[in-house]
Amino acid sequence: MSQLALRVRCRGADDFLLEVSENLPLLGVTAIYGASGSGKTTLLECIAGLRSAEPGSQIHFDTTPWQDNATQLPPWQRGIGYVFQDARLFPHLDVEGNLHYGLQRHRHSSGPSVAEVCHWLGLEPLLHRQCDTLSAGQRQRVAMGRALLAAPRLLLLDEPLANLDGDSRRQCLDALKRAICASQVPALYVSHDAEEVSQLADRLLILESGQVVQHGSLLALSSRIDCALSRDEQAAAILQCELAGHDEAFGLSELRAEGHSLWVNHMPGAPGEQHRLRIPARDVSLCREQPRQTSILNVLPVQVTEIETGDSPRALVRLAVGEQFLLARITRKSATTLQLKPGDHVFAQIKSTALLTEIADPA
Numbered sequence: 001m002s003q004l005a006l007r008v009r010c011r012g013a014d015d016f017l018l019e020v021s022e023n024l025p026l027l028g029v030t031a032i033y034g035a036s037g038s039g040k041t042t043l044l045e046c047i048a049g050l051r052s053a054e055p056g057s058q059i060h061f062d063t064t065p066w067q068d069n070a071t072q073l074p075p076w077q078r079g080i081g082y083v084f085q086d087a088r089l090f091p092h093l094d095v096e097g098n099l100h101y102g103l104q105r106h107r108h109s110s111g112p113s114v115a116e117v118c119h120w121l122g123l124e125p126l127l128h129r130q131c132d133t134l135s136a137g138q139r140q141r142v143a144m145g146r147a148l149l150a151a152p153r154l155l156l157l158d159e160p161l162a163n164l165d166g167d168s169r170r171q172c173l174d175a176l177k178r179a180i181c182a183s184q185v186p187a188l189y190v191s192h193d194a195e196e197v198s199q200l201a202d203r204l205l206i207l208e209s210g211q212v213v214q215h216g217s218l219l220a221l222s223s224r225i226d227c228a229l230s231r232d233e234q235a236a237a238i239l240q241c242e243l244a245g246h247d248e249a250f251g252l253s254e255l256r257a258e259g260h261s262l263w264v265n266h267m268p269g270a271p272g273e274q275h276r277l278r279i280p281a282r283d284v285s286l287c288r289e290q291p292r293q294t295s296i297l298n299v300l301p302v303q304v305t306e307i308e309t310g311d312s313p314r315a316l317v318r319l320a321v322g323e324q325f326l327l328a329r330i331t332r333k334s335a336t337t338l339q340l341k342p343g344d345h346v347f348a349q350i351k352s353t354a355l356l357t358e359i360a361d362p363a
Ligand SMILES: Nc1ncnc2c1ncn2[C@@H]1O[C@H](COP(=O)(O)OP(=O)(O)OP(=O)(O)O)[C@@H](O)[C@H]1O
Pocket: 011, 012, 013, 014, 016, 034, 035, 036, 037, 038, 039, 040, 041, 042, 043, 192
């Protein structure tokens, strides 16, 4: 596994100071998450060499210095693929021409072929289209294809879905996930969208006012009440599960987590495979008694470990399921009526789940 060692200081306008001192293991997707103005793009641009970090800053990719006291490698010598918010395709080239530009920058013989990239990103039908006739989502998929064809050692994506919504956003997210997973190129993914991050990331680096406030695996951070991601309306915990089998008659698959069954829509896969299940906090409700005759298939016995009520009408409850954790967002009134407190044993009813990618390495 590669590693990016960062000791970065960079000043922006209005006394803004980015100060990041972290070693990032480059495994899968690391999301750089934070509010607007927290310094996400500044950090990405410093890593890319598009912006100068202050003298004394250091950026090392494994043993290769990208920046230190003696070195300031230009962006094109860092072996990165950069995807911007606006795709920045070459308007005078068609889709195929844009992809071939990536191929020309190909540094190693081990990169993907045009056919592979087109397959991952669904680009085959677009190859002969002019770029100004493409939708925003199609343009982003081409930009991603162009970046991958240069066989980068690291992908840097700056809110590539920010200008998309609805179906186009979902399709593009699925395509990016597929391409990142198939290409096995590690990625740093800037976003302020909690749902996007919890669907895509393996690790999280959370920034606030130019400082890192949390860094770790999505599995560990997503269910923490003090994680910035949990404050978002789209907060979701991630449960690591094993595929147990399929119920063909009802079109369902059974996953097991901590000795309990969870039913999801039928999915391909063989028993024993490891998967991640995303469980949105707002889709988890709590009962003191085990619910009977409920249409909700997934009911887990859990133990309350933490409750955050504050002044908001909603409470966030952290729940232990064996060694793992869920979050439930319920009304403060319900938390009071149920007299919930840490240590209580209750039942969590889960309305919906979304299957995420198979875990290559649960670390
Ligand atoms: N080119 C620049 N020169 C000087 N200061 C900048 C520049 N770009 C951004 N800044 C400042 O740096 C700070 C961090 O901005 P940055 O764009 O890195 O945040 P961000 O987290 O990516 O925000 P957003 O999610 O809104 O894109 C802000 O105070 C911003 O005004």
